[in-house]
Amino acid sequence: MAHLHPIDRAILIDHFDRAYYLSAQRDIAAAGIDPFEHFVQHGWREGRDPHPGFDVAYYLAVNTDVADDGINPFLHYINFGKREGRLPRRPLHAARRALEACVPLREKARGWAHAADHAPPMTQAALATAVHGLPQAAGVVIGVSHDDYVQSCGGAQHLIGDEQRAFADCGWRMLHCSPAAPVPMLADLVPAAQCRIRLRLDGQALGVALFQDVLDTVRTLREAGGKLELVIHHMMGHAPELLADLADAAGRRPLVWIHDFFTLCPSYALMRNDVAFCGAPDVASNACLVCAYGPDRPSHQARIADFFTRTRPWVVAPSRTALDFWHARGTLAHAGSGVVPPARLLLDEAEPADEPGRPLRIAHLGARLFYKGWQVFSELAQAFAGDPRYAFYHLGMEDWPPLPGCIRQVPVRVTAGHREAMIEAVAEHRIDVAVNWTLCPETFCFTVHEALAGGAFVIARAAAGNVWPAVQANAPHRGCALNTEAELHAIFASGDIGARAAAAPRVRGALLTGANSAGWFGVAGGHG
Secondary structure, eight states, X not given: OOSOOHHHHHHHHHHOOXXXXXXXXXXXXXXTOOHHHHHHHTGGGGTXXXXXXXXXXXXXXXXXXXXXXXXXXXHHIIIIITTTTOOSSOTTHHHHHHHHHOOOHHHHHHTTGGGOOOOOOOOHHHHHHHTTTGGGSSEEEEEEOSSOTTTSOSHHHHHXXXXXXXXXHTTEEEEEEEESSOOSSOOOOOOTTTOEEEEEETTEEEEEEEHHHHHHHHHHHHHTTOOEEEEESOOTTSOHHHHHHXXXXXXSOOEEEOSSSTTTOSSTTOEETTTEEOOOOOTTSHHHHTSTTGGGHHHHHHHHHHHHHHHOOEEEESXXXXXXXXXXXXXXXXXXXEEOOSEEEEEEEEOOXXXXXXXXXXXXXXXXXXXXXXXXXXXXXXXXTTOTTEEEEEEEOSOSSOOOTTEEEEEOOOBTTBTTHHHHHHHHTTOOEEEEOOSSOBSSOHHHHHHHHTTOEEEEXXXXXXXXXXXXHHOGGGEEEESOHHHHHHHHHSSHHHHHHHHSOOEEEEEEEOOHHXXXXXXXXXXX
């Protein structure tokens, strides 16, 4: 097969996705080898796929006649297999891949071992020296989350940074705690003198400390008459029993944020086996019995419930949609609850229309994750790859899975120092339509707000939590809600999406900092 007939070569070249092959086969890209020649001579025999819609290994495994004859499977599919009704890849291919990658939490946790900080913990004296100025502050907020909010990127991390600065503006200090050895679940309970956590003070890294030393430090601050507040943004990687001890040491009822649904299930997005939204059924349900997260959920729920019973926290959600869902699914004891949006959208700058006749620019914003609907967007782009009416983009990190050649990559990284990066990219590349097809309920969804602020029209999956409510609240004329993927493909096939976007004039805006925890406590002019 290395020496193809010119006609077969032309057929293969016409269907071969060069950009995808190089994106998926990074060794070939690094070696500077021609991707098409590599696929023809070696790649297909090595199980390397020539196109995102074709699975070499599957086709050969199912079609043993093709495998026995030593025929290039992609060429066979193009010439014969397609019209014979042979499938190019497994049905529900993306979902099956996500299912196969889903493993029990203990196994997943072992894969996180590389993230552990093995630095020796600071001594009690060193910690006391580091925090010696705290009693003189207007107050001290102790923050808790699942990772280092300065080094990591994401909506919750940016919110923590925002509130640290908001507290600082009012003379408050923030001591932030995150696991020294992160795990994608609740941490096993160990004595506080053996539990290691990372500390930051006012955004500056202090290092690793023992939890017992932090408890003693907080008690000392309380005894000195200092004003304290405890804010828990996430419990992942923590032992809730020790967090309850921290609340006792502070003598304060904690504020617990619902950035996702980790308080209901260790599958924080409530995706059964990482494939389908489960709706948080009863822990004894058959649905949990067939889920990889099921075995851990009873103890997870019991430990979370004990924490809530012991501390009776205030609960705050980033949207009414999220809080209503949490109340409907949960029976956790708490003193009260409320909604504090982490950001607010201001749309005030109309923009001129683009030149007529150019393709409509369609984009997926953010991570290429299954539960974020990446595979839905990718398949939409492939279905309309040859349609001159549309051009498809991904705005976000250059990540995995590999990009089909029909989707243009626009690298975007939103950081604390460049919070407007996504909005600017949407505006700079004149993205007309952002497709947000998240498979689970979004509690806030920064990307839908960034899409609107950048001037894009938003296609929302109607059941995706706060996505469609955010559009309705901020720019109802700049979006539409759909229920099924069939409806999504239909508005592109008919061209209706172009008419809808054109009927809603493009408007630019800004995403402004929300009230955050400082506002809740009344430190920065809000109320709790």
